[in-house]
Amino acid sequence: MNHTGHIAPGSPETPAGRLDPEPPPPCGVLWTTAGDIRSLLTLPAAFTMQVAHPAVGAGVDRYSVFRTDPWGRGERSLRSVMLWVYGGDEAAAEGRRVRRLHKEIRGTDTRGRRYHSLDPACYAWVHATGFPVAQYAGRYLFRRITPAQERQMYREWLRVGRILGLRDRDMPQTIEEFWPYYHRMLAEEIEPTKVARELVATDADLPRPEPASPALRLLLRLTWPLLRTGYLRFRAFVTVGYMPPDARAAIGLEWTPAQERRLRRFSTAVRLLVPLLPERLRYLPQARAARARWRAGTR
Numbered sequence: 001m002n003h004t005g006h007i008a009p010g011s012p013e014t015p016a017g018r019l020d021p022e023p024p025p026p027c028g029v030l031w032t033t034a035g036d037i038r039s040l041l042t043l044p045a046a047f048t049m050q051v052a053h054p055a056v057g058a059g060v061d062r063y064s065v066f067r068t069d070p071w072g073r074g075e076r077s078l079r080s081v082m083l084w085v086y087g088g089d090e091a092a093a094e095g096r097r098v099r100r101l102h103k104e105i106r107g108t109d110t111r112g113r114r115y116h117s118l119d120p121a122c123y124a125w126v127h128a129t130g131f132p133v134a135q136y137a138g139r140y141l142f143r144r145i146t147p148a149q150e151r152q153m154y155r156e157w158l159r160v161g162r163i164l165g166l167r168d169r170d171m172p173q174t175i176e177e178f179w180p181y182y183h184r185m186l187a188e189e190i191e192p193t194k195v196a197r198e199l200v201a202t203d204a205d206l207p208r209p210e211p212a213s214p215a216l217r218l219l220l221r222l223t224w225p226l227l228r229t230g231y232l233r234f235r236a237f238v239t240v241g242y243m244p245p246d247a248r249a250a251i252g253l254e255w256t257p258a259q260e261r262r263l264r265r266f267s268t269a270v271r272l273l274v275p276l277l278p279e280r281l282r283y284l285p286q287a288r289a290a291r292a293r294w295r296a297g298t299r
Contacts, residue, residue: 021091021163023085023086023091024159026291028153029149029152030160033138034086035284035291036142036287037274037282039134041141042137042242043081045240045241047129048196049247050126051195052190052247053125054109054110054115055113056122058108071210079286080098082286082287084160085160086286086290094163099118102117102118110194120170124166127157127164128185131157132182133243133244136242142271150175151175154174186246190250200235200236200253201236202233202236206228240254240255240259241259279291
């Protein structure tokens with residue numbers, strides 16, 4: 001499992017006569033923020049909340065290559081996420097591809113319960129985590145949004161859920177319905193799973209990247225021990241820092257006032273500097289291409 005959603009076992013991927021679900025609209029809240037490089041800082045928090053679910057954590061522990069190929073897995077997951085928002089006509093096809101990848105993922109979760117990755121009990125949580133993280137971390141990294149924009153963002157996030165094959169009855173349909181669901185999940189399901197603990201560990205066995213450039217590969221071989229330590233510390237810092245406090249508590253993650261002050265200083269610098277960048281540096285490639293196509297009047 002990764003940043004993905006699923007359909008219930010046996011459900012048709014696209015029922016006969018039904019059009020593909022529409023991705024979030026151009027110029028909406030997600031269109032503006034999801035492909036902005038600042039959103040990269042929020043993804044580790046969402047993923048850690050996902051794998052803190054007993055079934056999701058068990059599936060990732062058994063089936064994912066996040067330990068042996070973390071860089072490749074991260075790149076593939078990010079490409080998929082960008083297609084959900086910016087893929088246009090390709091978005092629904094990407095959702096179907098993701099579901100096919102998860103059809104055989106099943107087993108026993110950390111509490112001894114049988115699970116299937118396409119069961120709404122766990123796949124709805126995988127989708128749901130993106131909204132509270134975006135809402136909480138956005139206060140640090142982006143300009144504060146209005147209540148109306150927050151509601152719009154949730155409506156757009158429901159569209160992403162439909163792209164991933166979630167049915168409306170499996171997702172809270174309003175913010176008023178979402179928060180009780182979210183708090184119930186934190187109270188009853190979320191726990192410090194093995195995978196969640198690994199993702200905030202600063203002594204994890206992290207393989208070094210293997211870039212195409214021979215010179216860069218040599219440089220990484222020489223500097224990787226130092227870079228690895230710095231990267232793991234930074235990853236843990238942003239993972240816990242941009243995670244909503246109630247989710248931190250449910251997973252058992254500590255966060256001190258000193259860390260909060262550091263996060264605020266770092267976030268202020270990012271929030272002020274990134275908007276000054278040209279679009280080719282500010283937006284990820286898929287987002288940048290989609291925005292250019294839309295301005296040109298094509299999809």
